[in-house]
Amino acid sequence: MCKIVIIDDERQVLQGMKRVIPWEELEAEWAGEAMDGEQGLELIRETQPDIVLTDIYMPVMNGLEMIEKLRHENFQGKIIILSGYSDFEYARHALRLNVHDYLSKPVTVQTIREVLQSAISKVEQENMKRYELAELEKKLMLYEPFVVKEWLKSVATGVGNLSLENMKEITSYKRKWENNKHAVIGLQIIKNAAESDARLTDSNGTRFSVQRIVHELLQEERLESEIIELHSHQIILWLHLDHSLTCEKAILHLRTFGKKMIQRMEAELDLTISVGIGTVKNHWQEIADSTEEAFYALSTQGSVALSGFSLFEFKNRGENTDGLQNRDQLIRPIQFYQQLVEAIRHSQEKAAYETIQEYIDRMQMQGVISPSLLHRLGTEIWGILSYSLYDVGIFLDEIFPEINLKKEMAVIQTPEDFKKWLMNKIEEICGNRQWNENLKHKQAVDFMIQYIHEHFSENITLNDLANQVYISRNYLSQIFKKATGVSFNQYLTQVRMEKARAMILEGKYLIYEIAEKVGFKNVPYFSTLFKKHTGLNPTELVK
Known part of the structure; x- marks a missing residue:
């Protein structure tokens, strides 16, 4: 319902306007009145009406001065001048102040109705545009992590999307990387024959556990990296190295890191991985070359990897050390x-x-x-x-x-x-025939997984997400379980427990603080779930 204020120095005009305006028909409400511009200014600031009906000639502050101050304060409401003087200069000044209409007294009830209907229609249109813009901004904020993630993947694989280059988040990444050297470690999860024939319903859990170990090792080694998933069994670690490091020292560091990853994956997950190391690049724009080198090292040594040797480096055959330039087959x-x-x-x-x-x-x-x-x-x-x-x-x-x-x-x-x-x-x-339907399902599940990882500390429900992806709660539950192998609540708990485990190992927070940070107010319940998930109480992990 639109709010209307009336400002005029004649009491009779104020009463008459309140009486003749068809409030119910227009679905409008009276929000107040004032008898001079100064009072009117305070009233408008206080009530923030949608429409202002005002005279020009008033004591203390005239109508045009009041409108100028309102526009200076970015008041967005519609202003209708109702003046006893038909002065061209005043009318021109009013137009410069973006006044909706300029009426001369006396005015008929029909004219008032039509002008107010026009103003109300304009207000509703602008409100709808503002609402749609706000919704779009919310969606952009919601999807920004997806956009950035896809941009990182496209740059690391050499298919960079130039249309995203000026996004604020991406610009900050590029600025941060200017003083780094860069290299890629390619990580490939190796499956045995039995696993290859199975449908890997726990693949999301495996990937999450792999990334959790990688995160822990990166923190231990104080390495900065982007972790980029390629095809479920392949992961790019795009490492940002200190520019003062020589290429030889950087490669030694990467070898050590690669060996630790192999050992930790085998010890904690009973998982065999193969690791390939690309050459070090001076600029992030060259990172796709290092990616190709890392995975070329893996692909040419695949049979060796299965024999127990799991770390490979890209080696040039010629004297040139610029990586791809001397590798004709790559x-x-x-x-x-x-x-x-x-x-x-x-x-x-x-x-x-x-x-x-x-x-x-x-x-x-x-x-x-x-x-x-x-x-x-x-x-x-x-x-x-x-x-x-x-x-x-x-x-x-x-x-x-x-x-x-x-x-x-x-x-x-x-x-x-x-x-x-x-x-x-x-x-x-x-x-x-299943393709299009499954594509929509994949997009919905991707959104849910990303949302869980970003909002795990909040009270997330399946109903909330169902409303955002426009799929019924029960059907969404089935889709999610089919895609991930676990229910929505199980996946949410798994993410929370993995995040909690990382925080405990980091050693910055007390157990009750960590419980709150991952969405649990009941600490004993958190501890029970943590033990069920990891096999240890939180306090035992600290020790």
Whole structure:
């Protein structure tokens, strides 16, 4: 309901206007009256009306002076001048002050009604725009972490999105990195044959535990890093190193860190990982080269990794030490994989085909492409697609139940064979009837997971998130469990316990403070859940 104030130095006019305005019809309410500009100014400041009806000629402060002060204070309401004088100069001055209308007394009831209806309609339109803008800003704030995360991934894989470069958060990242050297450690989770055949319903839990250990080691080693997930089983650690470090010392530091990761993953999670180290770069814009080098080191040593040697470095064959410049066979497969997966995940078949064609063209420009290289690429892509599509609820073993990958790879002898094989697979995946629905589900689950990680200390409910993603509570619960392997409450508890564990090990807070920081007011209940999750009481972990 719009609030209206009336300002006029004649009592009779004030009473008459209050009487003739059709308040109910206009869905408006009287918010007060004043008899001079100074009183009017105080009344408007106090009541913040939507519409002001005012005279010009008044004692103490006239109407135009009052309006000037209001505009200086950024008053957004509509102002209608109702004056006994039809003076052109006053009217022109009023227009400069963005007055909604200028009426000369006497005025008919019909005119008052029409002018007020016009002003109220304008107020409602502007209120709606402000509301929509506020909602948009809320959404942008909510999704900003997603945007930044995707930008970091795109830069680390060489597919940077220039349209995001001027975002405040991203600008602060770039400014912070100017005085660092940079390098990538590629981390790959190695599965045995039995695990590879299973649907990894606990994959989210495994990834979270892996990242928790990485975070702890980064703190212990006092290293700054961005942790970027690629395809569930591959993680980029983009490390920001002190610029005074020589490349030799930096690599020694990275080797030590890599070995500690391998040992901790095996000891705490009974998980085998393989680690590849790229060369050190002087500028963050070169980080995609280090990413390619790190994963090239892994891909060329895959069979060795399974034999127990799990840390590899990119080595140049020539004298040049600029990484990629002397590695003819290294033509950015990580960038290719990332572009291909993103195109498929967004059901952009045309973009996927263009990505494949462009990659084949780049390979052919570099000379002869051996069948063995094509077989390796095909096998790696199939594994990456299996992990990535599993995240959106698509299982390649259901779409291709009869596939014999080794046999299909053996038939591929030329780039054209490879392109045809891969494009046929993508067409069948994107044509799967479950695809569009599962894509929406994946976006909803991604949002929920991100929200949980950012708001774990708050009282989060499934109902709250259901309202934000416009999916019913029960259906959302089913989608979330199918995607993560655990219920919403179990996942929330898991995140809280992992965050609490990290805080306890950090040693900055008392147990009751940590309980509050992860969303628990009842400390005994927190301790019970913590022991159930970790096998230890919080106090035992401190010791």
